Amino acid sequence: MTALLAAALAGFAALSLEILGVRWLAPWFGTTSLVWTNQIGVVLAAMAAGAALGGRLARSGRPPLPTAAVLLGGAGLLLALALALLGPFCAWLLPPDLRLEEAAGIAVGGSLAGALLFFAPPVLLLAMVAPLLVEARSAARGAGRAAGEVSAAGTAGSLLGVFGSTYLALPVLGIRPTLALVAAALVLAGALLASAGRRCRRAAPALLPLLPLLAPDPAANANLPALPGLESEVREVRETPYQRLRVVEFRDPAAPGPVERWLQMNEGLDSYQSRWLPDSPWPGGYYDLFALAPCYALDGAAADRPVRFWSIGHACGAALGPVAAVLGGRDWRAVGVELDPAAVELGRKWLPATAAAAARTEVVIGDGRVALRGAPPDLDFLLVDAYAAQFEIPGHLATLEFFREARAHLRPGGVLALNLGTAARRAGRGRTVRGILGGLVEAFPAGGVRLHEVPFARNVVVFARRERPLAPLDALAATLPGGLPRELAGAVLPGQVREGPALDPGRPFLDDRSDLALALAREWLGGDS
Amino acid sequence: MAGRRLVSAAVRAVAVASLLMFAADRLGAQDPWAVPVDAAGCLARHAELRAAPEDENNLAARFLLHFACGALAEARSDVAALRRLAPEGPLGWRFGLRLDALDPSRHRRTRAEAERFLRRFADDPTVSPAERQAVAGLRDWLAAELEHAEAVAAAGRRARAAPFAALALLLGLVLLLLARTRADEG
Known part of the structure; x- marks a missing residue:
């Protein structure tokens, strides 16, 4: 039984480190698919190497249980060392004021190095434990049965590590405390296993992994953005099952009150998920261009009917301000769909919409595409501003099939508006945007598709109208209040707008065939695709 | 990539600074910063300027308006038109600034070229106080941008080298463990 518990603990620790490791790196390097690939690949390689080495060690003649004890304790101490050194390593690697378009390549190399330095060694030692435990049990149980039992126990521990990480560690304990406790448990288990039923006199080292918790969390201010003349301060951090969120507040040292607040995800940098200004409904950037959605949608529509729209990727509701400003006194109702309830909670607390806008908006927690199936069939417009990681558009919200589903929920003349961040050198001309434009052009064949470059930004906002053409730019300009x-x-001057052949649409992304993730990786790592 | 952006940003900054002062000078008593504060006002002014004859004052005012609104494609067209009309114009052209001709990955050469430009500018007695003031801010900005670009390039080098160093350490650990198991087997 001792051996099986040791196997379970090793499995639990290895998977906890795999899952929590990426989240631990997130404040510096993000959680893109590239970072996940590094983490999973390194952990798997360490497991393979550890199993091979453990097998050799098992046949070496060393007593298996005491040797396993040393490996468990060693893994715990290595994890404790990682807790102390990871923050300084990441701070050494990353320069201050890094911009999002500069960060991708550094994040890939940095996360790979971090995984190799800090996660691979303890996982290697943990993976060496199982063959020793099999060797210990084989004499009494037979090799096959011993291998099956140890494997089952290890897998059960791994399952606990996976589910425990998401449902307990992240929301309740926090990443660093969880990993410190895991490290302490490994050191303690090693001591107990080594004592083999005798009174254990060497449990004190189990406290060592808890020491790094005495220092401030180095991740709290990682990649803190700076604005000229303003001080920035982190007001709240939340680890959610989906991402790491933080609220950053900017203040003028010479004036009371905040100048603005940002909601940032993961590595933050100079990017924000939501932006709030206390005295203005206009957050700036691409949010302001969402104001064109009602301008386009209500062109030619009856003036007295209430306006209804949905917003996918609602977060703090930053898009509501510009839309409400354009709608003025007209009656409107909105549904905001957001995957992460923590983003909504932080928004209500730190980046609140006006009371009037909040009263007209129902927030639905869930996946945008799934929720959209419950939308009415006659929306005036649909805003889509959804990102899975800092710059990764969720694949299922960028396909031809999704655009057709969105179109089906718009009334004739209704408009779909999408925000697209882009790192492509020729703004908005990389594979990502071209593929999405291809899907929109095909999904909205009888209407119009138009791309607006967002002034002074990396983003473009694309509008597609069902069954009716988009208003000409000069007519649109004349209707702006x-x-x-x-x-x-x-944003509405001809040089900033593309439509028709100038859109240069590419092959659409499809639900069952898409190179979107690769295209994004290539664009953000430094070249057009 | 950082260097390429730096060079184009530096060229833009020099062009903007010099064109703003050029525009201020040419527009005379008018407030060169009197761009309408809202979109409707800007669009009306855009239409008004497009309808007017295209002379230096008109192009200068259009450049200011388009730049303030972030209509950079229009602003670039205004610059091109101004260069055709006024080849003896703003200080960037007068001094033959060639930042755009440099290899964007070579920060030292960029810095050297920028220093050469700024020395010539500082020595030129025909430069007005207003132009000096505009470029003083530009010098600080350029120094900060160069420093940032060099820091990003250094971080990139560290990020490329770090995985190999980490892999070497990890392989060392594996080889050490392998040697121990062989010793035990032996």
């Missing part, structure tokens, strides 16, 4: 930010003027 007063009081809109001047950047909206820039």
Whole structure:
């Protein structure tokens, strides 16, 4: 039984490290598919090497249980060392004021190095334990039965590690405390296993892994953005099952109150998931261009009917301000769909919409595409601003099939508006945007598709209208009400707009065939695809 | 990539700084910063300027308006048109600034070229106080951008080298464990 418990603990620790390891790296390197690939690949390689080495060690003549004890304790101490050194390593690697488009290549190399340095060694030792435990049990149980039992126990421990990481470690304990406890448990288990039923006099080293918790969390201010003349401060951090969120507040040292707040995900950098200004409904950037959605959608529509729209990727509801400003006194109702409830909670606390906008908006927690199936068939417009990681568009929200589903929920003349971040050198001309444009052009054959470059930003916002053409730019310009930010003027001038053949649409992404993830990786790692 | 962006940004910054002062000078008593604050006002002014004859004042005002609104494609067209109309124009062209001709990955050469430009500029007695003030801010900005680009390039080198160093350490650990097991077997 001792051996099986040791196997379970080793499995639990290895999978906890695999899952939590990426989240631990997230404040510096993000959680893109590239980072996950590094982590999973390194852990698997370490497991393979560890199993091979453990097998040799098992046949070497060393007593298996005491040797396994040393390996467990050693893994715990290596994990404790990682807890102390990971933060300084990441801080050494990353320069201050790094921009999102500069970060991708550094994140890939940095996360790979971090996984090799800090996660691979303890996982290697943990993977060496199982063959020793099989050797220990084989004499009494037979090799096959011993191998099956140890494997089952290890897998059970791994399952506990996977589910425990998501449902307990992240929301309740936190990453560093969890890993410190795991390290302490490994050291303690090693001591107990080594004592083999005698009174254990060497349990004190189990406290060593807890020491790094005495230091402040180095991840709290990782990649903290800076704005000229303003001080920045992290107001709250939340680890959710989906991502790491933090609220950053910017203050003028000479004035009371915040100047603005950002909700950032994972590595943050100079990017934000939501932006809030206390005295203005205009968050800036691509959010302001969402104000064009009602302008396009209500062109030619009856003026007295209530306006209904959905927003996928609702987060803190930053898109509501510009839309409400354009709708003015007109009656409207909105549904905001957000996958992560923590983003909604942080939004209500730190980046609140106006009371009037909040009263007209119902927030639904869930996947955007799944939720959309419950949408009415006659929406005036649909806003889509969804990102799985800093720059990764969820694959299922970028396909031809999704655009057709979205179209089916729009009334004739209704509009779909998408925000697309892009790192492509020729803004908005990489494979990602071209593929999405290809899907939109095919899904909205009888209407119009138009791309607006967002002034002073990496983003483009694309509008597609069902069954009716989009208003010509000069007619659109004539309908813009007063009081809109001047950047909206820039966004509707011909040089910032593409439509028709100038869109240069590419092959659409499909649900069962898509190179979107590869295209994004190539674009953000430094070249157009 | 960082270097390429730096060079193009530096060229833009020099062009913007010099064109803003050029525009201010040419527009005379008018406030060169009097771009309408809202979109509707800007669009109306855009239409008004497009309808007017295309002379230096008109192009300068259009450049200011388009740049303030973020309509950079229009702003670039205004610059091109101004260069055709006023080849003896703003200080970037006068001094033959060739940042755009440099290899974007060579920060030292970029810095050297920028220093050469700024020395010539500082020595030129025909440069107005307003132009000096505009370029003073530009010098600080350029120094900060160069420093940032060099820091990013250094981080990139570390990020490329770190996995190999980590792999070497890990292989060392594996070889050490392998040697121990062989010793035990032996």
